[in-house]
Amino acid sequence: MVELVVFYFFGAVLVISASMVVTIRNPVFAALFLVLCFFSSAAIWLLMQAEFLAIALVLVYVGAVMVLFLFVVMMLDINIARIREGFVRFLPFGVIVALLMLIAISLIVGSGYFEMKMPAAPASAVSGYSNTTELGKALFSNYLYPFEVAGVILLVAIIAAISLTMRKPRSSKAQQPSLQVKVKKGERLKVLHVKAEPKQDQGG
Amino acid sequence: MLDFLSQTIFSPIAAFLLPSSWQPYAVYTLEIIVKIFAILIPVLLTVAYLPYAERKIIGYIQNRIGPNRVGFFGYKLVGLGQPIADAVKLIFKEIIIPNGANRTLFIMAPILSVAPSLAAWAVIPFNDTLVLADINAGLLYVIALTSLAVYGIIIAGWASNSKYAFLGAMRSVAQIVAYEIAMGFALVGVLIAAGSLNLGEIVRAQNGWFIHWFWLPLFPLLCVYFISGVAETNRAPFDVAEGESEIVAGFHVEYGGMAFSVFFMAEYANMIIVAFMASLLFFGGWLSPFQGIPIIGAPSVFWLLAKTSFFLLLFLWFRATFPRYRYDQIMRLGWKVFIPITIVWIVVAAVLVVLEVPPWFN
Numbered sequence: 001m002v003e004l005v006v007f008y009f010f011g012a013v014l015v016i017s018a019s020m021v022v023t024i025r026n027p028v029f030a031a032l033f034l035v036l037c038f039f040s041s042a043a044i045w046l047l048m049q050a051e052f053l054a055i056a057l058v059l060v061y062v063g064a065v066m067v068l069f070l071f072v073v074m075m076l077d078i079n080i081a082r083i084r085e086g087f088v089r090f091l092p093f094g095v096i097v098a099l100l101m102l103i104a105i106s107l108i109v110g111s112g113y114f115e116m117k118m119p120a121a122p123a124s125a126v127s128g129y130s131n132t133t134e135l136g137k138a139l140f141s142n143y144l145y146p147f148e149v150a151g152v153i154l155l156v157a158i159i160a161a162i163s164l165t166m167r168k169p170r171s172s173k174a175q176q177p178s179l180q181v182k183v184k185k186g187e188r189l190k191v192l193h194v195k196a197e198p199k200q201d202q203g204g
Numbered sequence: 205m206l207d208f209l210s211q212t213i214f215s216p217i218a219a220f221l222l223p224s225s226w227q228p229y230a231v232y233t234l235e236i237i238v239k240i241f242a243i244l245i246p247v248l249l250t251v252a253y254l255p256y257a258e259r260k261i262i263g264y265i266q267n268r269i270g271p272n273r274v275g276f277f278g279y280k281l282v283g284l285g286q287p288i289a290d291a292v293k294l295i296f297k298e299i300i301i302p303n304g305a306n307r308t309l310f311i312m313a314p315i316l317s318v319a320p321s322l323a324a325w326a327v328i329p330f331n332d333t334l335v336l337a338d339i340n341a342g343l344l345y346v347i348a349l350t351s352l353a354v355y356g357i358i359i360a361g362w363a364s365n366s367k368y369a370f371l372g373a374m375r376s377v378a379q380i381v382a383y384e385i386a387m388g389f390a391l392v393g394v395l396i397a398a399g400s401l402n403l404g405e406i407v408r409a410q411n412g413w414f415i416h417w418f419w420l421p422l423f424p425l426l427c428v429y430f431i432s433g434v435a436e437t438n439r440a441p442f443d444v445a446e447g448e449s450e451i452v453a454g455f456h457v458e459y460g461g462m463a464f465s466v467f468f469m470a471e472y473a474n475m476i477i478v479a480f481m482a483s484l485l486f487f488g489g490w491l492s493p494f495q496g497i498p499i500i501g502a503p504s505v506f507w508l509l510a511k512t513s514f515f516l517l518l519f520l521w522f523r524a525t526f527p528r529y530r531y532d533q534i535m536r537l538g539w540k541v542f543i544p545i546t547i548v549w550i551v552v553a554a555v556l557v558v559l560e561v562p563p564w565f566n
Contacts, residue, residue, distance in 0.1 A: 001225075002229055028309075028362060032309075032359075035355070051339060051340060051341045052340075052341055052344065055341050055344045055345055055348050056344070058348040058352070059344065059347060059348040059351060062348075062351075062352065063348060063351030063352060063354075063384070064351070064381065064384070067354055067355070067358065067377060067380075067381060068381070070355075070358060071358065071374070071377050074358070074361075074362045074370075074373075130340045131340065131341075132340055132341055132344075132401055174532075177533070
């Protein structure tokens, strides 16, 4: 009973915030509504006793991905009036594309290949059940190969991202603290022994 | 105490007001609310008196006296009334919202920054049984919530519509994203060593005296965790997000009165969380350093508080000792030093666990 109320509450927040993401004009608010959207889906996953996935969703998407998103969106100076300028002019094309996509989707979904059987709800977990342990066991036994492949693909993505940002040779002069620390007095400072000359009389 | 409250007060009220099917839920909710207050009131009192301790301790470090004027009823009491006077002053100040600011987000930002740092207390255990929510993924929950604190800062920076505030927000975001990775990796080492994500289980895995705790086998991770914690809370020497000398006060330059003090509270609450986590994960939580000796060897919440106080002292000590890091050096330290160290030590920790090295992992 209480769970149902909580589910419908977060479900409603999820649907409303998801529709706000695409309808609201200010892109910063759109990004923040997407954050709210992730949050409510995390809450729904928590209701399904998938606490690891729920917290990982908050940690990865809300804590890292959306921060960078928001960061970029805030830096852009988006002129909303100019974006809305061609709305009427481009409306026919938009409608045609939307209709085509509607037809394509209905052909696939209505074709019988896409039949969705409603799976039975899994039995409520026994006490002492740990979602994290189960997930770890599944990942490192049944799905070890796909898991490793995904890891390698992510590694390639990291290397690609780093190499993309380093494409031109460094032109700026950076300090290297490790070298600075090792500098000895003798390398920088030279004491000249100038032979003292006898004092000359100031003229006149 | 709680049973007494729920039997004598909550149950009769619920029986009077609600249909019988709702009564257990109502009593349960009331009990949880009482527990939340029992945790948050001491936390907020500590948050109020930590700045006082900071001013006193840094004062003594710099051979000054610190605040010593405000007391109670005409007695000065070494300035113990100072936090209360400060709070009253901040509460009665006007909150000014700049003309070009985004009103909604400007008000929301301090709330978003203090909420996660208070919500994280839900899973912090105080001794073997005293914990509000004993969930399996407690450690992950704390990491997720500390990573949310950045939203308050970034939204404050943007909503203020001011260059200084925005620069502060950008610095803070880059810094927090960098140090969060090192912090997460440091905690991976802890959960390899403990074999659990539950904070209580992690402390129980360190059972023993001083030498048995995880600070010894995971010493590099302890250093990385604590320094990342200092960076994540934007404390000196990593406080470039505020950077008084170059960007005035950073992300909260436009804030005044209570709105500013909520940011302040969030910073200190985060410090307390980091100190608590360091003592739970690496210093045996409520376990006694003299385990085996009668009386002083008994595990107690006071040990946990003593360890936490030590880490809080380190926060203040750092601030009095180190000059502020330059921005590119912060980035270099986070990405190029801490992350490699943690990755290497995760492998070392895994080897130690697999080989069942005594006295920690046998």
